[in-house]
Every structure is written in C-alpha cells, then in structure tokens.
Amino acid sequence: MVPVEKIGPKRLVVGAHYGTSEFIIQRVTAIILAVYTLVLLVGVLTMTGFTYAGWKNLFTFTCFSIPLGQILATLAMVSLAWHAWIGVRDIWMDYVKPVGLRILLLVLTLLWLVGSVVYFVHILWRN
Amino acid sequence: MSDSASKPRPQFSNIGITDLLAYRLPMAGKVSILHRISGALLFLCLPGLIALFAMSFSSEAGFKAMSTVVGSPLVKLILLVLIWGYLHHFCAGIRYLALDLHIGVDKEPAAKSASLVLGVSLALTVVFALKLFGVW
Numbered sequence: 001m002v003p004v005e006k007i008g009p010k011r012l013v014v015g016a017h018y019g020t021s022e023f024i025i026q027r028v029t030a031i032i033l034a035v036y037t038l039v040l041l042v043g044v045l046t047m048t049g050f051t052y053a054g055w056k057n058l059f060t061f062t063c064f065s066i067p068l069g070q071i072l073a074t075l076a077m078v079s080l081a082w083h084a085w086i087g088v089r090d091i092w093m094d095y096v097k098p099v100g101l102r103i104l105l106l107v108l109t110l111l112w113l114v115g116s117v118v119y120f121v122h123i124l125w126r127n
Numbered sequence: 128m129s130d131s132a133s134k135p136r137p138q139f140s141n142i143g144i145t146d147l148l149a150y151r152l153p154m155a156g157k158v159s160i161l162h163r164i165s166g167a168l169l170f171l172c173l174p175g176l177i178a179l180f181a182m183s184f185s186s187e188a189g190f191k192a193m194s195t196v197v198g199s200p201l202v203k204l205i206l207l208v209l210i211w212g213y214l215h216h217f218c219a220g221i222r223y224l225a226l227d228l229h230i231g232v233d234k235e236p237a238a239k240s241a242s243l244v245l246g247v248s249l250a251l252t253v254v255f256a257l258k259l260f261g262v263w
C-alpha cells in the first residue's frame with residue numbers, strides 16, 4: 001500500500017508509463033503523415049499529366065544518388081503502421097473486454113500491419 | 128434530502144445499441160466518432176490499397192491495368208468512400224492537434240471547428256468525386 005503522503009507530485013509510479021509515449025508517438029506520426037500527404041499532393045499536382053513515369057518518379061527520385069523517394073515513402077509507411085497500431089489498439093481496448101479475445105485481436109492487428117509494411121517495402125525496393 | 132434518497136436514480140452507464148442510435152451527438156461528437164470509423168476503415172483497406180499501388184508501380188502495363196480496375200464504377204465508389212475517410216481523418220486530425228495545443232478548446236470555437244472539419248472534408252470529397260468520375 002502506497003502511503004497517502006506519497007500520492008501527488010511525489011507519488012510512487014511503478015511499472016507503467018500511462019500511455020504517454022503512445023500519445024506522443026501517435027501525434028508525431030500524424031504530423032509526418034500529414035506532411036508527406038501534402039508533399040505527394042504537390043508532386044501529383046505539378047506532374048505534367050498523370051503518367052506512369054511521373055507516378056513512379058514520386059517514389060523513386062534520387063538526390064545525390066541517395067534513393068530519397070524510396071526512403072521517404074518507407075518512413076511514411078512505417079509511420080502509418082505505427083499510427084494505426086495505436087489507434088486500432090485503442091479501439092479494441094475501448095470496446096472488447098474479454099481478455100482472450102482482446103489479445104487475439106491485438107495479435108491479428110499487429111500481423112495485419114507488419115504484413116502491410118513488408119508488402120509495401122517489398123514492392124517499393126525491388127527492381 | 129429524504130425524498131431524493133428514497134427514489135432510485137436513473138442510471139445511464141450501460142447503454143445499448145438502440146439507445147446509441149437514438150443519441151443526438153453534438154458536432155464535435157460526430158467528428159470524433161467519424162474520426163474513429165474512418166481510421167478503422169482505412170486500416171481494414173490498407174492491404175487492398177497497397178495491392179492497387181503495387182499494380183500501378185510495377186510497370187507501364189501494370190499502370191494501365193490499375194487504370195482499368197479503377198475504371199469500374201464499384202471500385203470508384205469504394206475508393207470514394209476511402210478518399211472521404213482519408214480526408215475526414217486528415218482534417219479532424221489537424222483539429223485534434225490544435226486542441227492538444229489548447230487552441231480552440233472553448234465550447235463555441237470547438238463546435239465551429241467541428242462543423243468546419245465536416246464541411247471541408249465533404250467539400251474536398253466532392254472535388255475528388257468530380258475528378259474520379261471524370262466530370263471535371
């Protein structure tokens with residue numbers, strides 16, 4: 001039992017971080033995705049006609065022979081998966097109370113998202 | 128005192144699906160639940176969207192094949208729902224980032240920004256719909 005005088009600014013906080021890092025990660029990934037969305041949108045709007053070459057170039061352009069297009073798209077995809085993980089995790093935690101079912105759904109969510117990232121990276125980086 | 132203590136007070140903690148549908152949410156509540164629904168929808172359709180991207184990205188022929196797939200009215204309709212989902216999630220998300228920074232937290236501005244989010248995302252969806260269905 002925690003003594004009453006330890007509750008408050010000097011409260012003993014043990015074994016949990018109360019979701020602060022998830023809160024921050026969800027917002028940071030949101031900003032990354034918003035910025036990348038706008039970058040892609042500008043890319044599409046400044047394209048001369050919607051062609052295959054132009055479309056591919058959005059994701060494969062290089063900068064001093066660094067594959068910047070691929071790197072940015074990969075970072076965005078990882079941000080998306082991480083963002084979605086926190087959001088979907090919150091949905092299961094809000095609505096699904098039986099522990100076994102909740103764990104099953106969390107595992108399926110993780111597989112779904114990791115699978116999506118692997119699939120996307122595979123497409124993006126193969127030549 | 129004795130009067131209120133003698134009567135059992137109504138409890139609303141566990142509402143059923145029928146009560147849920149009868150609830151009239153304020154604007155901010157509508158934006159909030161739609162933010163969640165749109166996010167879940169995008170999550171569920173993510174592999175499908177990547178498959179479509181794979182097609183368009185693979186080759187010139189794949190790009191044409193993707194255009195044919197997207198040409199079907201059913202696919203267009205599904206895409207339009209997802210486009211709305213993305214736009215709503217985007218606009219509502221920016222509103223939440225502002226609220227996190229304590230911008231527009233008061234009742235009136237919060238209600239106004241909620242209406243703005245609903246309106247802007249629907250208006251942008253219409254723009255995309257016109258583009259998608261080749262009207263413009």
